[in-house]
Amino acid sequence: MTPSPRPDLDLAALQERVTGRVHRPGEAGYTGLATPWNLAVATSPAAVVEVVSADDVSEALLFAAANGLPVAVQSTGHGIASDLDGALLIHTGRLDECTVHPEGWARVGAGVRWARLLAEAAPHGLAGPVGSAPDVGVVGYTTGGGIGPLARTWGAASDRVRAFDVVTGDGMVRRATAVDEPDLFWGLRGGKGALGVVTAVELDLVPQAEVYGGALYVDGAHAAAMLHTWREWCRGLPPEATTSVALLNLPEGVPGVPPPLAGRFTVAVRFVWTGDHGRGAELFTPLRAVAEPIIDMVGPMPFAQIGMVHADPVDPLPASEYNHLLRDLPAELVDALLEVAGPGTSSPQLMVEIRQLGGALAKEPAVPSAVCHRDAAYCLELVGVLVPPLAEALAAHARVVAEVVAPWDTGGVLPNFGAHAGAGGVARCYDDVTLARLTELAERYDPARLLRIGQVPPRTPAGVPAVTSPDVAVAAVAEAPATTADEEPTAQG
Known part of the structure; x- marks a missing residue:
């Protein structure tokens, strides 16, 4: 809904x-710039400033600040979680x-x-720590940490940042x-848009012209065999490999x-190997042996085509997302997930994905950052399309x-996965020490709290209860105004 112009502005x-x-x-021009990638979100900002x-x-x-307006930021629109009213x-x-x-x-x-x-990096034989969808913005993805299809090998995208240009x-x-500004540098790597508006980023690239990777799809009848094989196979993978498995209901x-x-119900195994192609093919053999594939796209590929691994949607759609970080993935959890989201369960989700974490991601970078939850072993992501009667x-x-x-x-949750705006949702993105430091920095660099619809809540006012329970946190996310930088689109990492 387009709001009426404010006569006092x-x-x-x-x-x-x-x-x-x-x-x-x-x-x-207003509607196009204000509309987010997630079409389930109706935005109505007081105005849009298309900066140059x-x-x-x-x-x-x-x-x-002079007019008492909250501020939100977007580029590709993947980070807007809810209304920007006013x-x-x-x-x-x-x-x-x-x-x-x-x-x-x-x-x-x-x-x-x-x-x-x-x-532009490919002609030089260089690659970057991209997410599973190359259609998202570099800056928004990186300020949220950036956990992509090579995270076990290269760590978080924010670990490779040299510098930010930012307006606090x-x-x-x-x-x-x-x-220079080391506190700000710490907070911008993982803190999303809480401290300012990043206008440019400088980051290290990696010499990697090709990878051995792609996706293998099998019929849902083999879901149990594939998930259990994948679970066991993951435990022995070296950090040169990053992988995920997904239960798919594609219309x-x-x-x-x-x-x-x-x-039909299918299962996808995603795999990216940065080492020798022959060794990558050898490592992937146990997955190919589970069942006759419907599609087998795993093989050598130019790095610039890395988006083919997850094949995430590019066009906007009305999406719902839910995210969990897991300590482990035992056999009993796999069985339990299959009982509620496997074939024959009438699961309404478009995708139920499990990503293996660990490897380089689990290591603290040489220069510490606000990226948390590095000790999580797996990330579980649910993605659905908000159309009747599924909503x-x-x-x-x-x-x-x-x-x-x-x-x-x-x-915990990852800032770039799902819509985690609002005090309760944001609190799950960080441990207590990190959240306290981000809040202190937000009060230092944004004293007027212009970015209060960003990724870090202000200190809880007197008389207002803090959000502590997961149920309340979910409600807070549903009612929150917005995030302030591009996140991954649906089914991203």
């Missing part, structure tokens, strides 16, 4: 102060600088997507590195769904799955 004055474009409700420089961002933040939305899509240095690093603006960076909530243009008649997979069934089924995994659930 002098948006003409803001337009005079920025080089970019200020889009008012009802004007051409860090100075534009600063002016927008100062205007918001907020000033800073759109960074035109910050499109992308420079690849052949010696092994890149500088990219907040409007650049991973697909572009990978394409106080309107100051800053550069954050391990030496017919949807663009992008391969006909052999449409309208209510998705939430009810997610509660059933939550009960099943509860004995192995760490209680």
